[in-house]
């Protein structure tokens with residue numbers, strides 16, 4: 001015997017006992033189930049090579065549970081055992097062969113095949129048909145009394161219904177959080193800024209082991225039966241499968257997938273079918289449990305330490321694996337959205353090797369609390385894109401914060417993130433290589449520059465062939481560059497070149513629209529053009545001045561200001577003008593002399609009787625400018641309720657101040673103008 005085997009065994013036992021503690025005691029595992037299973041398998045292998053080192057307290061020999069302080073303890077009359085696992089067809093076949101040998105029979109064995117539900121084992125004790133006690137598995141001999149909590153689970157009957165119900169019957173099964181409920185619970189939790197559960201199992205275990213059953217009552221849990229523990233009276237079938245059907249008749253929930261199968265082939269076929277439907281089942285399963293169906297045979301076979309000889313769990317391939325977060329890259333989408341992408345040490349999960357996963361946005365990174373260098377859990381269920389679901393608490397002193405860039409990794413323009421919005425965006429829309437196709441298509445679209453023959457496909461080809469980088473390059477295209485494009489030909493090429501001559505004479509509003517500034521649609525572009533009259537005036541406007549324009553609020557003003565601040569956008573605009581784009585000068589709106597002409601108003605505080613936007617629009621309709629801040633140029637401040645610093649400043653500057661009622665009186669006196677008469 002080598003010393004190192006002894007050391008390895010000791011080390012594995014120590015690690016596993018720590019993992020058990022986090023899993024069972026805190027409902028917060030620190031490694032994935034797959035990694036845990038591998039550790040157990042390693043320990044089993046060593047223990048089978050060195051049987052003299054097996055001790056009764058090894059995790060391979062006992063049920064790995066815990067009993068929390070705060071719950072009353074329940075001693076199980078019949079121990080609640082665990083199951084041995086196999087991970088491939090060969091080991092499953094070996095199990096069946098072993099059983100045949102042990103029973104000294106070559107008859108095909110009949111098994112009850114059941115989904116292995118991924119939740120929390122529960123015992124329900126019914127006396128005279130009444131549910132009188134519910135307990136967790138705990139360490140197999142002693143569990144926690146969770147009667148009050150369990151009584152809040154909707155599909156658990158408080159009274160059994162039907163005939164021949166045994167005087168005392170203890171039903172065993174699994175409490176789970178159905179996937180649909182888990183997803184919607186987590187979505188809501190995340191919206192509220194809470195962390196959410198790592199997976200449905202944790203959700204079920206964490207929800208059930210609450211000292212306050214009001215909390216459990218709010219969690220969407222469900223129960224499925226899989227066996228019987230203590231039993232007094234009644235006349236039950238000798239078939240495990242039939243017993244489960246009987247439980248169903250008495251009102252206990254049973255999974256629809258429970259079937260009987262024969263021999264090795266029957267087991268393998270069932271595995272294949274269930275694995276295929278894994279993703280459409282309403283609950284999460286991590287494998288299959290095969291149980292000898294004949295109860296007498298079960299009794300004959302008996303138990304070894306922590307698990308029955310007559311049953312085995314065939315585990316499914318893991319949907320979660322752990323790996324290292326090597327780096328985070330930032331991708332720029334077609335619309336400028338910046339997406340953080342996790343670069344991972346490649347890991348095989350859900351049937352594919354994953355080396356990248358979207359982290360969605362900055363909020364998601366904060367929610368996960370991950371750093372570069374951390375060990376993270378990658379989950380890939382069905383055809384769903386791989387997700388990072390959590391980080392594992394492995395101490396890595398080299399972990400580095402994920403730093404969100406301030407400038408676009410593609411074009412260097414500023415990254416814009418409006419407060420309260422999850423998505424950050426590059427503001428170099430006209431120039432950014434990532435946004436080229438989108439920018440050119442939008443520029444050419446009917447409502448903007450209306451360039452005939454320049455649809456999505458052509459725009460894409462022009463960019464892909466490297467013929468243009470920005471909308472300005474459109475105007476130096478030559479017919480001979482176009483003829484070789486797909487589905488183009490000489491005639492179409494010529495038409496497009498001709499079409500490109502037309503938009504050169506446009507309007508200021510259409511030109512503004514064509515720039516594709518975020519949230520600047522037709523109406524806003526028109527308002528901007530009429531307000532500023534010239535491109536230079538618009539370029540120089542600050543956010544406050546921009547907000548004086550009809551329909552332009554704080555956010556739109558920010559988008560516009562960001563856009564015109566980007567040197568590259570300005571370069572493209574100059575190139576467009578140089579290419580010959582022009583528009584007739586706009587003469588200032590023929591203004592009837594309006595009563596508040598040349599007056600600047602500031603609205604501050606809360607208005608009780610009208611919306612701030614309405615007040616602003618009415619003031620503008622009367623010819624006033626509405627500004628966001630008080631200065632010596634302000635003529636009047638409208639002070640709503642709890643007006644603060646702006647009111648103080650107006651008093652200091654001796655500016656005239658009116659309240660909401662006075663404002664309403666003002667509007668009433670100019671009703672004819674406001675009503676457009």
Ligand code: IVH
Nearest residue numbers: 081082083114115116117120121226289308
């Ligand atoms: S039978 C003596 N059947 O798996 C047999 N267990 O690793 C004991 N489980 O603690 C269990 N689905 O929480 C059985 N159809 C099923 C199951 C199932 C899930 C869980 C159960 C148990 C664990 C054993």
